Amino acid sequence: MRFIEFDLYSDALCMGERTKGGLLRPCCRTIRYSQISGALRKKFGVGDIHAAGYLVDGNGYNRTNYLIYSPRERVSGVSKVPLQVEFLTNMRGKVYALENDSTAGFPDRFVIYMGAFTSKGFGLCKLKKVAVIEAEPPAKGVLRTRIPLDKLATFNVRRVIRAVHGYLFEPTSPTTGIYVLSLFEGSEVVAPEFLISPVRRR
Amino acid sequence: MQLKELVPELHDALKLTVLEHDVSEWNEQEVETFKDFLPIDTETWKGITQHHLGFKIYPTEPDTFYLCVADSLASHVTRIGQPGSVEYRLNKPWRGPEEEKDPRLKETEDIIRLFSFLQTDPEWAEFCREYEDLLRTRSEDLRQGLNVTSLYTHCKLTGQFYRILRNPLLFPVSPTEIEGKTGEEVKALYGRNYFEKWQLVVSRCRFRFLQKPYRVRDLNVFAALEELMKEVSTSYADNVLLGTSNELLLVLSDEGQLSNIVAVAHRRGFWVEVIKARRPLKELKPNPEGMIGKTLENLYDLPPQIPPPICEICQSAKADKYWPEDYLLSRLGLCPSCQQLLSQNPLASVIDLLCEIDKAKMEEILKEPTREELCERCFALRAEGTRLHKLDTWGKEAQNKVTWVKIKLDFDRLQETLESLSGGEVSFSVVAEFQQDYYRFLEQFTGQIQRTFRHRNVESILTDFFCIRVDSFRQAFGVLQVYYELLRVFFPAFLGLEKSPLRISMVCAGAKFPFFEVWNILEDGPDDVFVSLQGTRTIRAPIGGLELLVRAASLRYPKSALHKLTRIEETSETLAELTFQDRRDKDRSTYSKLASGLRPSLGFSSIFTFARLMED
Numbered sequence: 001m002r003f004i005e006f007d008l009y010s011d012a013l014c015m016g017e018r019t020k021g022g023l024l025r026p027c028c029r030t031i032r033y034s035q036i037s038g039a040l041r042k043k044f045g046v047g048d049i050h051a052a053g054y055l056v057d058g059n060g061y062n063r064t065n066y067l068i069y070s071p072r073e074r075v076s077g078v079s080k081v082p083l084q085v086e087f088l089t090n091m092r093g094k095v096y097a098l099e100n101d102s103t104a105g106f107p108d109r110f111v112i113y114m115g116a117f118t119s120k121g122f123g124l125c126k127l128k129k130v131a132v133i134e135a136e137p138p139a140k141g142v143l144r145t146r147i148p149l150d151k152l153a154t155f156n157v158r159r160v161i162r163a164v165h166g167y168l169f170e171p172t173s174p175t176t177g178i179y180v181l182s183l184f185e186g187s188e189v190v191a192p193e194f195l196i197s198p199v200r201r202r
Numbered sequence: 203m204q205l206k207e208l209v210p211e212l213h214d215a216l217k218l219t220v221l222e223h224d225v226s227e228w229n230e231q232e233v234e235t236f237k238d239f240l241p242i243d244t245e246t247w248k249g250i251t252q253h254h255l256g257f258k259i260y261p262t263e264p265d266t267f268y269l270c271v272a273d274s275l276a277s278h279v280t281r282i283g284q285p286g287s288v289e290y291r292l293n294k295p296w297r298g299p300e301e302e303k304d305p306r307l308k309e310t311e312d313i314i315r316l317f318s319f320l321q322t323d324p325e326w327a328e329f330c331r332e333y334e335d336l337l338r339t340r341s342e343d344l345r346q347g348l349n350v351t352s353l354y355t356h357c358k359l360t361g362q363f364y365r366i367l368r369n370p371l372l373f374p375v376s377p378t379e380i381e382g383k384t385g386e387e388v389k390a391l392y393g394r395n396y397f398e399k400w401q402l403v404v405s406r407c408r409f410r411f412l413q414k415p416y417r418v419r420d421l422n423v424f425a426a427l428e429e430l431m432k433e434v435s436t437s438y439a440d441n442v443l444l445g446t447s448n449e450l451l452l453v454l455s456d457e458g459q460l461s462n463i464v465a466v467a468h469r470r471g472f473w474v475e476v477i478k479a480r481r482p483l484k485e486l487k488p489n490p491e492g493m494i495g496k497t498l499e500n501l502y503d504l505p506p507q508i509p510p511p512i513c514e515i516c517q518s519a520k521a522d523k524y525w526p527e528d529y530l531l532s533r534l535g536l537c538p539s540c541q542q543l544l545s546q547n548p549l550a551s552v553i554d555l556l557c558e559i560d561k562a563k564m565e566e567i568l569k570e571p572t573r574e575e576l577c578e579r580c581f582a583l584r585a586e587g588t589r590l591h592k593l594d595t596w597g598k599e600a601q602n603k604v605t606w607v608k609i610k611l612d613f614d615r616l617q618e619t620l621e622s623l624s625g626g627e628v629s630f631s632v633v634a635e636f637q638q639d640y641y642r643f644l645e646q647f648t649g650q651i652q653r654t655f656r657h658r659n660v661e662s663i664l665t666d667f668f669c670i671r672v673d674s675f676r677q678a679f680g681v682l683q684v685y686y687e688l689l690r691v692f693f694p695a696f697l698g699l700e701k702s703p704l705r706i707s708m709v710c711a712g713a714k715f716p717f718f719e720v721w722n723i724l725e726d727g728p729d730d731v732f733v734s735l736q737g738t739r740t741i742r743a744p745i746g747g748l749e750l751l752v753r754a755a756s757l758r759y760p761k762s763a764l765h766k767l768t769r770i771e772e773t774s775e776t777l778a779e780l781t782f783q784d785r786r787d788k789d790r791s792t793y794s795k796l797a798s799g800l801r802p803s804l805g806f807s808s809i810f811t812f813a814r815l816m817e818d
Contacts (some may be wrong), residue, residue: 024416024716064738140631149506162475162500167508167517179508188498 001135001156002099004106005194006127007092008053012125014067014116015129015133027064027086027114030054030185032146034168039114039125046102049130053095054185056142061092067117071122087122096194098154099132133194143187143198147181155195161188208245208265210272210364211357218316218336218353219307225251226258235310238640239317246323252443255392260385264375267370267388271396272363275483276356276631277342283414289346292339294622294635305339308702311322313761326361330354342631352633359634362440364403366455373400373455397484403454404490405478406613409467410448412516413580414718418594420515421717422583430470434463443488443617443630444637447613447664448718451488451633461514461698464716467501471579472514475500478641488633506612511575516582519577524548528614529585536560548573581676593713596671602713603676608648608724609706616703620721623695643692650684667724675710675818682706707732710815739811749805754799755816764793764817779806 008031015028015035028035031053040049055062058100070082097103108129117122136158147155148168165188167179188199216223221232228236231674241247245265252259252266253273261267290304307313309704319332330337334354341349342356367373379391409430413423427448434450435442441459444451454460460478467474479493490496504518511521527544536544540560541551550571553561561568576584588594596602620628620636644665651668652660659671672678689697696702707727709720715736723734730745739751743751771778800809 026716026718095794162498163502164500165473165502165504165518167512169510177510179505179510179512187500 002132003096003131003135003192003194004056004103004132006095006097007130008095008125008127010088010091010093010114010123010125012065012087012089012106012121013091013114013125014085015114016085016116018148022030025083025085027189029062029073030145030192031095032168033068033148034146034170036095038171039112040097041101043110043112044106048100048102049097050151051095051097051103052147052155053093054199055065055088056092056094058092061090063089065089070118085116086114087117091125094194095127096133096155124194135192135194139196140188140190141193142185142199143183143189143191144195144197145184146182146184146186148182150180152183155191157183157191157195159190163187164175206245206323206389207247208269209326209329209361210249210269210327210575211361212246212320212324212359213249213273214342214353214357215250215267215316215320215329217306217342218340219313221313224254224257228396236313236317237307239314239321240476241317241320241323244320244323247319255389255788260388261380263380264370264377264617267375267380267392268368268373269360269364269782270392271400271483272360272367274396275363275486275601276634277629283389287346288343288344289343289349291349292341292352293346293349294639295350295620295632295647296636296695297639300339305336326358328549328715351629351631353503355638356631359443359631362443362449363453363630365440366453367400369455396482396818398482401480401482402486403452403457403460403478403480404486404488404493405452405454405460406449406490407452407460407463407467408449408475410475410517411472411635413471413583414515414517415720415721416716417598418590418717419584419588420580421590421593421663422478422586422588424667425469425586426583428664429666430467430472433470434468437787438464444613444633444640447666449611449613453486453630461695464501467500467756473500473502486630487617489613491614493615513577513580514574515580521575521577523576523578523581525576525581525584526564526571526582527573529565530567531624533585534560534563534674541785542697546597550797557777587606590661590663590669592658592671593663593669596669596713600712600714601764603668603672603675604711604713605672605675605681606709606711606720606724607651607668607670607681607706608708609644611666615701619699619703639692643688644813646692647684647688650688654680654684671713672710675735675815676755678708678815679752681708682733682748682755683752697745697748699745702730705730707734707735709737711736712728733815735811735812735814739807739814741804741815743804743808747800750803751812754796754812757795757796757799759792759813759816764813767792768810768814768817771813775807775810778810782798782806782809 017026017028033052036053037049038049039178040051041047065087067087067189068082071083106129110127112125112127114125117123138156138158142166146166146168147157160183164184166182166184168182169177170180171177189196222228248266249269252261253268253269254260261270289303291300293299302809307316319815337354337357338352338396340353342351342353343349380388385815397399409422409427411427413420415421415423431447435445438452441452441454442450443453457480465473476499477490477496479490479496482497485494489494508520513519513521527549531541531544537557537560540556550573553568553571596604617628620632624632648662653671655670661669663669670681693704696704707724709723710733711720719737721739729742731743731748731751733741767778786797787794800812
């Protein structure tokens with residue numbers, strides 16, 4: 001089992017959490033399976049793409065910013081209550097896509113659109129292929145991304161020691177979908193080293 | 203008259219006096235003086251006289267046998283090697299020795315009064331009403347190194363273990379195994395049960411909620427957490443050894459009890475982080491983390507799939523309620539036409555069409571009419587209305603500033619600390635003794651914070667979690683001052699540690715700053731002292747830096763210099779660092795003062811945050 005490693009860059013990215021604090025729309029601090037796989041599938045027009053990733057720490061990377069946004073009623077043209085939207089600037093991340101017939105031919109550099117407000121200049125992500133790596137050997141650590149439970153084997157997650165659960169959206173057709181139980185960042189797992197960070201005492 | 207059952211907590215009642223603990227060791231004169239006053243007809247007297255294998259009168263029936271085992275489990279004495287000479291005062295490793303005095307009853311009439319009271323066959327609570335002060339000042343053992351826990355703690359804990367063990371199905375001991383047996387035979391039975399056969403589960407449960415509360419009214423989840431903790435602590439009162447506002451250390455007779463506790467949490471909408479280990483009594487430790495065969499689990503009760511829409515607050519259930527429409531329709535008694543409008547449209551789109559009477563009823567809701575899709579549980583929590591009225595009021599004014607304060611107790615670090623401070627294995631009784639001081643510390647902290655910042659400016663959310671309205675963020679150091687003073691009183695030994703088991707985390711932010719961000723910051727901070735400014739800048743200090751911080755905050759600094767420093771840092775942290783290094787010898791009123799006061803324990807980033815807070 002091999003994965004293609006990409007560096008991901010974006011000037012401004014808004015990966016909205018589903019949780020919404022009424023007038024605040026928080027931003028997700030990892031690159032979840034549903035989001036990156038969906039964006040890649042849309043870009044390349046194939047369904048058999050499985051990818052996940054996370055943000056990279058570093059000086060000045062992934063700074064949180066806020067955008068005040070007032071969605072407008074399309075028919076009446078009246079603005080609704082303004083919302084505060086969180087987004088990341090100078091975003092840096094890593095993305096790992098399972099190597100298969102659909103992904104083996106990915107170019108070394110390409111761009112995708114991901115997240116919200118793409119019509120307002122957000123979400124342009126540049127991906128650069130770094131390496132092709134083996135998903136071995138699995139080690140014990142803390143998961144850095146979000147993966148649906150039924151996709152754990154795809155990412156060679158061998159064992160879940162302590163789960164942190166949540167739900168990810170899985171499309172069932174172009175207009176419908178369902179929320180599936182998933183493993184979230186912070187779970188203790190035995191998984192390929194590129195997906196985990198060392199266990200920190202709770 | 204029917205005899206009352208044995209009251210296990212009273213087994214060491216003789217330790218309150220200067221008499222020998224073992225009645226068979228009394229001299230003739232003592233026997234003669236007290237024989238007419240002894241409560242010999244009570245089961246409790248059997249417990250007092252027969253709870254030791256070392257006594258001439260050893261356990262002769264199942265109840266005193268259980269008591270004997272419980273006494274060992276609750277004892278600090280059995281865990282320590284060579285004790286020292288007699289010392290009457292308590293000497294807790296985290297607090298140091300108390301004033302030297304022998305608190306025991308010495309006068310004959312006082313001892314007779316004790317026996318006469320025991321003749322009334324009192325319950326533990328009744329006994330405490332008379333003798334609690336004495337129980338709390340008399341140590342479990344008078345020898346140096348063993349005088350760590352009070353008799354009160356030991357007796358209470360013995361009662362807890364006794365009731366856990368007195369379960370013939372799980373811990374069988376028949377009268378025929380004990381009655382008429384020699385001391386050696388009873389000792390052998392004790393050994394078999396204590397070292398091999400009888401096993402208990404030690405477990406640590408941390409209760410966590412799925413909700414991500416952003417608004418004040420969603421903080422009802424903390425009230426739900428408090429109710430859950432109350433339910434578990436009441437139903438399993440004997441099993442709880444140590445507790446914080448969301449975590450319990452439990453000793454359980456079997457794993458079924460643990461499953462029941464987890465089921466209670468699931469029923470109330472919480473998930474549970476569990477560490478547990480089941481071992482023979484001899485191998486039990488007051489923290490499962492250090493036990494052989496421990497297992498770690500996060501226990502949820504979640505469906506594999508949820509059809510949309512999903513609840514916006516907990517993200518773990520189907521949303522079948524609309525906020526605020528369903529709330530308005532079910533609670534406010536609206537007129538039929540408004541009801542019809544709201545049942546078919548989002549509030550925001552029909553505000554102008556509502557009648558004035560109904561609009562007046564929903565004045566508060568109209569300030570934030572955005573529709574949210576919620577599940578039954580989150581809807582019910584929100585519909586209860588906020589209990590945090592002060593916080594609700596502060597949140598309405600954007601310019602209001604607040605400081606969120608969370609005191610945290612790290613169980614693992616506590617175990618390590620107690621081991622290093624007491625120089626040996628930590629017993630259950632030491633942890634139980636610590637708990638009492640910890641609760642008193644929290645009580646005093648709450649009171650002191652309310653006095654310092656005025657009651658009207660302090661919202662207590664949990665026993666260890668507060669929100670304080672402040673005029674300026676520099677007042678946050680007032681909280682640290684209170685914390686430091688109380689640590690000096692209750693846990694002075696912690697101040698000299700590299701890492702403290704007690705931690706304080708604070709977030710200084712506007713009252714409208716989203717709560718869930720605050721909660722994430724408070725939960726995550728691994729530092730002994732952690733102060734976050736608006737979630738972006740932080741002060742991180744070891745416990746040794748607390749005194750320096752408090753002292754540095756009491757000094758005055760020229761505001762313009764602080765302002766300049768923070769502005770430079772906004773451009774570049776490295777430039778600010780260089781400026782700081784350059785001016786530390788030239789500008790004595792600011793840089794030099796900050797450097798000498800804080801630099802030994804704080805990084806530059808923390809010093810810059812300190813400057814920002816002081817500038818406010």
